[in-house]
Amino acid sequence: MRYIGGKTLLLDKIDNAINENCSNIHSIIDIFAGSVVVSSHLVQSGFQVISNDILYFSYVIQRCVIGISKIPSFDKLKEIGIFAPLEYLNYLPIDKTDFDIQKCFIYQNYSLGGSSRMYFREDNALKIDIIRLTIEQWYLDGCINDDEYFYLLASLIYAVPYVANITGVYAAYLKFWDKRTYNQIVLKEIPLRLNNQNNYCYNCDYTALLKIKADLLYADPPYNQREYAPNYHLLETIARYDYPKIKGVSGMREYSQMKSKFCSKKTVEEAFETLIRDTNCNNILISYNNEGLITTTRLSEICKDYAINDSFKLYEFDYRRYKNKIPNETEGLKEQLYFLRRR
Numbered sequence: 001m002r003y004i005g006g007k008t009l010l011l012d013k014i015d016n017a018i019n020e021n022c023s024n025i026h027s028i029i030d031i032f033a034g035s036v037v038v039s040s041h042l043v044q045s046g047f048q049v050i051s052n053d054i055l056y057f058s059y060v061i062q063r064c065v066i067g068i069s070k071i072p073s074f075d076k077l078k079e080i081g082i083f084a085p086l087e088y089l090n091y092l093p094i095d096k097t098d099f100d101i102q103k104c105f106i107y108q109n110y111s112l113g114g115s116s117r118m119y120f121r122e123d124n125a126l127k128i129d130i131i132r133l134t135i136e137q138w139y140l141d142g143c144i145n146d147d148e149y150f151y152l153l154a155s156l157i158y159a160v161p162y163v164a165n166i167t168g169v170y171a172a173y174l175k176f177w178d179k180r181t182y183n184q185i186v187l188k189e190i191p192l193r194l195n196n197q198n199n200y201c202y203n204c205d206y207t208a209l210l211k212i213k214a215d216l217l218y219a220d221p222p223y224n225q226r227e228y229a230p231n232y233h234l235l236e237t238i239a240r241y242d243y244p245k246i247k248g249v250s251g252m253r254e255y256s257q258m259k260s261k262f263c264s265k266k267t268v269e270e271a272f273e274t275l276i277r278d279t280n281c282n283n284i285l286i287s288y289n290n291e292g293l294i295t296t297t298r299l300s301e302i303c304k305d306y307a308i309n310d311s312f313k314l315y316e317f318d319y320r321r322y323k324n325k326i327p328n329e330t331e332g333l334k335e336q337l338y339f340l341r342r343r
């Protein structure tokens with residue numbers, strides 16, 4: 001999944017920093033897991049992973065990709081004649097007369113069917129609603145267990161960006177129909193990372209997890225003022241399906257409780273200090289960049305304050321070698337990894 005600040009292209013650098021500085025480590029906390037690419041990679045490398053993010057849709061993906069310990073069998077659905085649930089959901093009839101259209105939140109609020117918003121074409125909006133409502137009903141009826149529930153939900157979350165009328169994030173929709181929106185939404189199988197390690201997934205503020213003990217804390221917080229909650233509000237609403245109060249041109253859900261201390265110049269320093277001071281992990285690896293809200297000098301100072309002897313290391317990588325962006329815009333921009341062993 002495309003995600004702001006996603007680390008797909010930095011996985012080998014993260015591996016190298018871990019291998020270079022930590023021997024004999026088994027468990028890693030990925031405390032800002034986002035799209036879950038790092039957690040998923042670490043699980044595949046054999047680590048026990050404890051993942052977390054404040055966004056619920058990220059939790060849904062975590063819970064599916066690294067939280068499921070054996071391939072879901074959907075036995076109860078088989079008993080009612082459904083042998084291929086993804087196919088069943090993909091081919092659900094979308095006849096408006098078959099169900100209560102008022103309950104279809106996405107159709108009513110994010111398509112021209114019930115609003116002036118152009119996030120989805122009407123048929124896809126309705127399909128998202130029907131699939132989401134069907135998954136919830138199966139769960140409430142005891143036809144699917146927790147693992148199966150999160151597997152199907154994650155499959156829906158992964159499918160949404162392929163039919164959404166956006167340029168990457170959900171803060172605004174396009175005023176013309178992108179050709180992608182004419183595709184039918186299709187749920188696909190998700191590759192699971194089954195490593196028999198009892199991975200754990202959380203959906204809370206990072207401060208609530210600092211007590212947890214693991215061999216390494218990997219922290220990839222936001223770098224700038226751009227909050228994640230408003231940029232991914234629609235994935236959050238589809239994941240929660242909680243009929244939120246929404247407002248504005250983009251139909252944004254309330255997110256004041258989800259504002260990040262890493263997204264404000266006033267609070268970012270305190271947020272980093274809390275993370276590094278209060279963690280119960282001996283090793284810390286932080287992803288950041290040299291143009292973030294806290295300067296490289298200040299973040300390095302905080303790290304050094306809490307580091308054993310000479311354990312602090314700063315790695316920098318030319319951003320343009322990882323992202324194919326316009327040279328002028330990214331001139332001098334560097335991806336960074338800060339490592340320290342805690343006193």
Ligand SMILES: C[S@@+](CC[C@H](N)C(=O)[O-])C[C@H]1O[C@@H](n2cnc3c(N)ncnc32)[C@H](O)[C@@H]1O
Pocket residue numbers: 003004005006007008031032033034035036037038052053054055058204205206207220221222223228229259260261262
């Ligand atoms: C840079 S992204 C992480 C990207 C991730 N490593 C990946 O590769 O997809 C930062 C993440 O931190 C989460 N976040 C921000 N503030 C948080 C907080 N206070 N507690 C927990 N998660 C938070 C955001 O929701 C976002 O998903």
